[in-house]
Amino acid sequence: MFDPVIAPSGTLLGLLQRGRGDGTLHALAAPRAEALAALNHCVLNDPRHDWQVENRSLYYARLYLDLHGGLEEIERHLSDVDDHLDTDEARTGLALAVLGHLASYGRRDALALLRNYAARGSNWAWALDELALRDDDAGLRSLATPILARFPATPEGEAELATAVRDAFEPRPWRLWADDPREAVGARVRAAREAGSFDRWQRQMRPTGPRPGWSVQAVFDWADQAVERGTELHVPAARCLSAVAGEGDRPAIVTAAREGGDGARCAALHYLAESQDPVVLDLIEAAVSSGSRTVADAAISAFERMCGEEAVDRARGWVHRPDPLGASAAAVLACRGAAGDAHLVLGAVRETVRADGPDSPLLGTLVDGTGRLGIACAAPVLRHVYRETTSSGLRGRAARALAATDASFATGFAVECLWDCEETTREIAAWHAATGDIRVAERLRRLAADPAEEAEVHAAVRSRMGPDTPAV
Numbered sequence: 001m002f003d004p005v006i007a008p009s010g011t012l013l014g015l016l017q018r019g020r021g022d023g024t025l026h027a028l029a030a031p032r033a034e035a036l037a038a039l040n041h042c043v044l045n046d047p048r049h050d051w052q053v054e055n056r057s058l059y060y061a062r063l064y065l066d067l068h069g070g071l072e073e074i075e076r077h078l079s080d081v082d083d084h085l086d087t088d089e090a091r092t093g094l095a096l097a098v099l100g101h102l103a104s105y106g107r108r109d110a111l112a113l114l115r116n117y118a119a120r121g122s123n124w125a126w127a128l129d130e131l132a133l134r135d136d137d138a139g140l141r142s143l144a145t146p147i148l149a150r151f152p153a154t155p156e157g158e159a160e161l162a163t164a165v166r167d168a169f170e171p172r173p174w175r176l177w178a179d180d181p182r183e184a185v186g187a188r189v190r191a192a193r194e195a196g197s198f199d200r201w202q203r204q205m206r207p208t209g210p211r212p213g214w215s216v217q218a219v220f221d222w223a224d225q226a227v228e229r230g231t232e233l234h235v236p237a238a239r240c241l242s243a244v245a246g247e248g249d250r251p252a253i254v255t256a257a258r259e260g261g262d263g264a265r266c267a268a269l270h271y272l273a274e275s276q277d278p279v280v281l282d283l284i285e286a287a288v289s290s291g292s293r294t295v296a297d298a299a300i301s302a303f304e305r306m307c308g309e310e311a312v313d314r315a316r317g318w319v320h321r322p323d324p325l326g327a328s329a330a331a332v333l334a335c336r337g338a339a340g341d342a343h344l345v346l347g348a349v350r351e352t353v354r355a356d357g358p359d360s361p362l363l364g365t366l367v368d369g370t371g372r373l374g375i376a377c378a379a380p381v382l383r384h385v386y387r388e389t390t391s392s393g394l395r396g397r398a399a400r401a402l403a404a405t406d407a408s409f410a411t412g413f414a415v416e417c418l419w420d421c422e423e424t425t426r427e428i429a430a431w432h433a434a435t436g437d438i439r440v441a442e443r444l445r446r447l448a449a450d451p452a453e454e455a456e457v458h459a460a461v462r463s464r465m466g467p468d469t470p471a472v
Contacts, residue, residue, distance in 0.1 A: 004047045006390045013038045017047035019059050019392040019421025021429075027063055039063055040073040046094040047390070049359075054392045057094060058452060059421035061101035071109055074099065078117050087122045096123065100130030104452055115139060119146035125164065132170035144177045144185045161188070162195035216241060216249045220256055223263030227294065234298050237267035238274060245271070257283045266298035273302035280306075281314045288325045300328045312336050319344050327352075327362050334369020345369045346378050353381055358388040364397055371401030379406040386413060396425035403432050410434040418443045423454040430460035 007014035012030055015023030016038050027035040039060060048054040063069075074095050083092065096117065102110035111134065118127035124147065131140060151161040165174050178193060180186035223237040245253060257268035257280070269287060272280035280302070287299035303311065303325070311332060318329035330348035333341045349366045356362065363385060370378040379402060386398040399417050402409045410432050417429030418440065430447065433440045447453050448461045 003049060004045065006047060009388050013041060016042050018390055018395070019056050020395070021416035021419030024063055024419040025416070028066060032067060035067055036069050039067065039069065043074060043095050043098055044077045046090060049391065051090055051093060055421050055423065057097035058101050061098045061105070064098070064102060065105060071113060075113055078113065078121060083122050089123045089126055092121070092123045093126055096126050096130055100134060101452060103134045111135065115143065118143055124150070125168065128173055129168070129170045132172040137176060140173045140176050141180070143173065144180060148185060148188060158192065162192040165189065165192045214244055216245055216252055219244060220260060220264035220267065223267040224261040225263070227263035234266035234270050237263070238270035241267060241271040242274070254279060258286070262292055262294045265295050269299050269302045273306050276306065276308050278310070281310065285325070288323065296324070300324055304328055304332060307336070316341065316344065319348065331362070331365040334366050334372070337369070337373070339373060342373045342375045345373060346375050349378060350381055353385065358385045359390055364394055367394065367397045367401050371404040374404055376405050382406070392422050396420070396422045399425050399428050403428055411437070415440055418447070423457055427457045427460045430457055430464060435464070
């Protein structure tokens with residue numbers, strides 16, 4: 001799947017694609033046709049870079065409700081011929097999740113669309129999971145025949161059915177179908193469940209892949225063989241070293257960390273870092289400068305796992321390096337640095353935004369560090385990241401940092417965050433948003449009454465509406 005094209009942050013489409021609270025507020029103020037067109041574009045062209053960690057479905061479903069939007073465009077998207085040509089679940093996953101939320105709000109048209117797609121669509125398993133949470137028993141039982149018809153009554157088909165039953169996120173439909181008195185339904189599903197359970201047991205009991213011998217050299221050989229096969233087992237190999245290495249093995253491990261094969265070198269660096277060996281920091285620096293890319297990445301990973309003051313002190317010297325080790329040092333200072341490191345963390349945030357933009361994967365930890373260290377003068381760059389990033393997760397981290405550093409947060413971004421797509425961001429807003437804004441009081445009441453809202457958000461809202469707090 002190609003990276004989505006994200007519109008500028010100052011446009012309605014750009015706001016909705018980012019999942020910002022201002023997207024909802026602007027959509028409700030815009031002409032309805034324009035707002036629905038932008039909303040449909042987002043739902044049918046998933047704007048998330050990583051749909052597994054970013055939320056949009058509840059955000060878009062709520063906006064459909066507020067706009068009294070129809071589902072014709074979603075229906076057209078799901079029934080398009082491309083559904084059987086492009087079977088990547090990312091093509092339809094967001095639309096199905098939105099329909100699931102709409103069904104939970106009582107939209108019967110959304111429930112009917114999900115049932116129809118589960119019976120005929122290529123991403124039927126996702127639709128079935130949505131229905132498992134929202135549909136009644138009768139609705140789910142009606143899907144048994146069309147779902148099972150997808151699996152021919154052949155050994156290959158029965159194996160595929162067993163895999164589908166075993167891997168289902170929501171088992172409720174399969175449990176209902178297993179109780180069906182029809183031989184072609186109940187007996188078949190029960191057999192698939194038994195086959196799936198037996199397969200899982202076999203996988204758990206059957207050893208997979210080569211295992212290291214019970215010596216330091218055997219562990220190094222195992223790690224080198226893994227690299228040759230294209231896999232990375234540095235951390236497991238380091239744990240194996242912890243089990244087999246004795247006092248007299250340190251020289252061999254240090255030698256391997258300095259000049260061994262890639263797998264052995266990586267495993268040795270991780271082992272020495274976890275044991276806080278005083279020589280490891282010099283070895284890490286040497287590995288980044290002279291090792292292969294695999295060794296350099298492993299060295300940086302090992303450094304980031306170190307918790308001692310020696311690692312933090314070395315990070316102060318490395319933070320100015322214009323390479324991955326310098327970026328890693330900045331992240332270590334953001335996580336574990338002292339108040340005196342604030343200027344180093346702030347400098348790293350500014351340089352990362354300048355060089356790599358507001359979507360840099362390095363920014364998350366650095367933004368957290370500005371909040372942890374309470375760097376008040378970081379507020380301008382944090383506001384920029386908040387506005388411009390296309391990652392709703394990073395925006396939430398920026399909001400949390402602003403809550404700790406920006407005196408205007410409660411009356412500014414916190415208000416918008418009450419409509420954000422991420423529940424953690426809404427939770428921050430529920431704690432901080434100033435109730436002098438009439439929109440805040442109404443929004444808090446609505447969140448408190450919404451059964452689809454997360455428990456943490458409900459708890460934060462109740463803390464603002466309790467008997468010992470001013471009424472909102």
